[in-house]
Amino acid sequence: MLAMPLLPEILLSIVGMCLLLIGAFSGNRVAKPMCYIVAFSLVGSLLVGFLSPSGAAFGGLFIADKLASFAKTLIVIGAVATVIMAAGRSVSADGVGPMRFEQPVLMLFATIGMMLMVSANDLISLYIGLELQSLSLYVLAAIRRDSLRATEAGLKYFVLGALSSGMLLYGAGLIYGYTGSTGFDAIQSGVAEMGQPSLGLVVGIVFLLAGLAFKVSAAPFHMWVPDVYEGADTPITAFFAAAPKAAALALFARVMADPLAGADQAWGQIVAVIAGLSVVIGALGALAQKNIKRLLAYSSIGHVGFALIGLAAASEAGVRGLLIYSALYLFMTLAAFACVMAMRRGGRAVETIDDLAGASRTHPWMAFGLAAVMFSMAGIPPLAGFFGKLYVLGAAVDSGLYVLAVVGVLASVVSCFYYIRIIKLMYFDEATDILDGPMPRDLGVVLAIASFVILFFIVLPGPIVSQATLAAQQLLQN
Amino acid sequence: MTVAALCFYLFASVAVVSGVMVVTARNPVHAVLFLILAFFNSAGLFVLIGAEYLAMALVVVYVGAVAVLFLFVVMMLDVNFQELRAGAARYISIGAVVGLALLAELSLVLGGAAFGDAKVMGGALPTPPADQVENVRALGQILYTDLFVLFQISGLILLVAMIGAIVLTLRSRPGVRRQRISDQLERTPEKAVEVVKVPIGGGAQ
Numbered sequence: 001m002l003a004m005p006l007l008p009e010i011l012l013s014i015v016g017m018c019l020l021l022i023g024a025f026s027g028n029r030v031a032k033p034m035c036y037i038v039a040f041s042l043v044g045s046l047l048v049g050f051l052s053p054s055g056a057a058f059g060g061l062f063i064a065d066k067l068a069s070f071a072k073t074l075i076v077i078g079a080v081a082t083v084i085m086a087a088g089r090s091v092s093a094d095g096v097g098p099m100r101f102e103q104p105v106l107m108l109f110a111t112i113g114m115m116l117m118v119s120a121n122d123l124i125s126l127y128i129g130l131e132l133q134s135l136s137l138y139v140l141a142a143i144r145r146d147s148l149r150a151t152e153a154g155l156k157y158f159v160l161g162a163l164s165s166g167m168l169l170y171g172a173g174l175i176y177g178y179t180g181s182t183g184f185d186a187i188q189s190g191v192a193e194m195g196q197p198s199l200g201l202v203v204g205i206v207f208l209l210a211g212l213a214f215k216v217s218a219a220p221f222h223m224w225v226p227d228v229y230e231g232a233d234t235p236i237t238a239f240f241a242a243a244p245k246a247a248a249l250a251l252f253a254r255v256m257a258d259p260l261a262g263a264d265q266a267w268g269q270i271v272a273v274i275a276g277l278s279v280v281i282g283a284l285g286a287l288a289q290k291n292i293k294r295l296l297a298y299s300s301i302g303h304v305g306f307a308l309i310g311l312a313a314a315s316e317a318g319v320r321g322l323l324i325y326s327a328l329y330l331f332m333t334l335a336a337f338a339c340v341m342a343m344r345r346g347g348r349a350v351e352t353i354d355d356l357a358g359a360s361r362t363h364p365w366m367a368f369g370l371a372a373v374m375f376s377m378a379g380i381p382p383l384a385g386f387f388g389k390l391y392v393l394g395a396a397v398d399s400g401l402y403v404l405a406v407v408g409v410l411a412s413v414v415s416c417f418y419y420i421r422i423i424k425l426m427y428f429d430e431a432t433d434i435l436d437g438p439m440p441r442d443l444g445v446v447l448a449i450a451s452f453v454i455l456f457f458i459v460l461p462g463p464i465v466s467q468a469t470l471a472a473q474q475l476l477q478n
Numbered sequence: 479m480t481v482a483a484l485c486f487y488l489f490a491s492v493a494v495v496s497g498v499m500v501v502t503a504r505n506p507v508h509a510v511l512f513l514i515l516a517f518f519n520s521a522g523l524f525v526l527i528g529a530e531y532l533a534m535a536l537v538v539v540y541v542g543a544v545a546v547l548f549l550f551v552v553m554m555l556d557v558n559f560q561e562l563r564a565g566a567a568r569y570i571s572i573g574a575v576v577g578l579a580l581l582a583e584l585s586l587v588l589g590g591a592a593f594g595d596a597k598v599m600g601g602a603l604p605t606p607p608a609d610q611v612e613n614v615r616a617l618g619q620i621l622y623t624d625l626f627v628l629f630q631i632s633g634l635i636l637l638v639a640m641i642g643a644i645v646l647t648l649r650s651r652p653g654v655r656r657q658r659i660s661d662q663l664e665r666t667p668e669k670a671v672e673v674v675k676v677p678i679g680g681g682a683q
Contacts (some may be wrong), residue, residue, distance in 0.1 A: 003627075006627070013634060017637075020637075020641070057627075058626070058627045059624065061625070061627060061628065062627075100645060102641055102644075102645045105641065106638065106641065106642075106645075109634065109637075109638050109641075112634070116631065124625065124628055125627075125628060125631075128628050128631050128632060128635070129631070131635055132631060132634060132635050132638065135635055135638045135639060135642065136638050136642075138642070139638070139641065139642035139645060139646065142646060143645060143646075145645075145646050154646075199586060203583060203586075
């Protein structure tokens with residue numbers, strides 16, 4: 001049927017609008033149950049997505065293929081984990097008031113936008129999905145409107161995001177003008193017919209790349225990331241760091257490797273430069289950070305850079321590396337933010353890394369989980385992060401990008417410094433002031449599951465690698 | 479020279495001049511009025527190329543709503559435009575460099591044929607011939623048939639924008655006296671008027 005591949009998104013939209021009505025009549029006290037309803041319906045939509053047929057929907061505007069279902073699985077895992085963690089923090093410790101019922105609704109709409117954009121098969125549907133996601137995120141960043149930092153974060157994100165959307169649209173317009181269509185299949189054949197990509201197409205690709213690089217927060221379009229991460233409420237920051245990253249990376253891979261596959265000479269170098277800059281800035285920028293949210297922001301820039309190294313290879317192995325990397329990064333970031341949310345003292349959230357000092361004595365399990373995450377982010381074998389880096393760097397070397405691979409390895413060595421500094425603080429420093437009691441159960445469960453994936457990826461690489469391989473194969477075949 | 483060409487040059491030159499006046503006018507109200515003039519002339523240009531529906535939409539939406547909203551904002555807010563403009567001289571050099579770079583890129587792209595390079599593909603353009611299908615029908619076909627689902631998702635985006643505007647600005651302030659029509663209508667003489675006996679020399683309480 002015409003609409004069947006898009007059934008999960010349609011059902012979720014209906015759920016979102018119903019929840020909005022319920023919230024409008026019942027007020028903020030239903031915010032917490034609404035979080036659980038959102039999580040439940042997201043899982044349900046994923047199952048519906050697995051059962052509904054794949055293929056093109058609505059005259060080729062959207063497509064449900066292996067890449068879309070891989071990315072949607074990641075998006076739903078990220079969104080469900082962060083929504084549940086947000087439900088546990090429904091009353092803010094900073095005395096800013098209860099969670100507003102719009103928060104779970106906006107998180108749901110943002111997730112719908114992400115699911116739409118990863119299954120986009122047309123420049124217009126790409127833009128529409130991206131905009132639904134971004135607009136919800138702008139509002140979420142500023143939802144604690146009485147906090148100065150949150151308002152600043154929201155405004156900054158909005159202004160820069162609008163600028164990047166403009167660039168993306170301009171690029172899309174040029175690509176449309178020079179290939180004669182907005183559909184990905186027609187663009188692909190148009191580019192192939194052109195042989196050598198024309199100047200106008202190249203300019204279009206550059207603008208499109210700039211817009212997409214902003215959305216994945218790659219350097220040199222990363223200026224907003226630390227401020228937004230620090231300013232937004234921590235559960236919201238966790239949401240920003242998890243689901244939209246996976247969605248934007250999958251979208252990036254689809255746009256470059258599917259419709260613009262014939263122009264890989266044009267975008268390959270640009271993606272390589274963006275990736276190299278991102279890993280370097282991610283490594284150097286985080287060195288001086290005292291706030292753990294800012295530190296994780298710079299670390300996310302670096303990790304996006306690593307994922308893009310895979311894309312720069314412009315090969316099937318490279319796309320597979322990108323997908324595996326984004327999946328593993330999702331689990332690492334969820335575990336890290338579960339620990340950040342558990343950092344409270346006297347009932348108030350604390351955010352500097354010095355607050356973690358001596359945590360191994362008071363919170364042994366949390367310290368163990370966070371240590372595993374930090375080692376994994378630094379790329380120490382046998383943890384998952386090492387294999388993520390192995391896949392992307394291997395693909396880069398296979399494609400002859402030796403300089404980029406060396407830059408990646410060097411940046412990874414530099415970044416070890418600040419990851420391992422956190423472990424040193426937790427295990428070898430004396431606590432000046434201890435953190436609040438045991439970790440809340442919801443955070444503990446998220447941390448346990450994510451750490452399990454990180455620790456045992458070496459023995460059970462199973463579904464992540466096999467699904468990523470299938471998705472990359474299917475993407476590059478047509 | 480035909481009438482159409484004359485009209486084109488008239489509309490185009492007035493649009494360009496009023497566009498310049500928008501940024502150089504000293505009085506902000508004049509700037510908005512020049513903006514409206516520019517919109518009208520662009521609408522004229524749309525009519526010339528046979529897109530009369532777009533021309534009407536431009537007048538209704540931009541002149542009727544956006545520009546009038548600007549006028550309200552300019553007149554009601556106390557914004558010191560001289561102060562805003564004070565920093566402009568400092569940034570004009572870097573602005574000129576960026577502008578020149580964009581101009582060079584655009585001329586390379588648009589005049590690519592002159593460099594023996596680009597070929598703009600014209601085959602797959604989805605616009606139907608204007609003499610067979612009128613404007614409104616063509617737009618309707620694209621919006622409500624071909625791209626129907628995108629139209630619906632745009633509605634979702636507008637819903638999110640509405641939620642955002644309400645979340646970020648609506649405050650329930652205590653102690654505000656509101657007019658409640660139902661309370662006013664429910665008032666009866668028995669509730670509102672009290673008859674008291676006033677003793678001689680005592681006065682009402």
